[in-house]
Amino acid sequence: MTEKHCSKCNKQFGCKADERGCWCENLTLSAETLVQLKADYDNCLCPECLTTFGERPEVTDDLRST
Secondary structure, three states: OEEEEOOOOOOEEEEOOOOOOOHHHHOOOOHHHHHHHHHHOOOOOOHHHHHHHHOOOOOOHHHHOO
């Protein structure tokens, strides 16, 4: 496990991205969200920050026009 600092909040957390079984493998993110995260942050996010992106409902074009 590697100790990292979250690119969003700077909190220290354990990262197992180089190993099997990392907590982030269980989080589902859309392809669009992944692209945006990679553009906005230079490294991993802590569980608390990354989870907020996984919990966001998708905004469809139908909802944007109302």
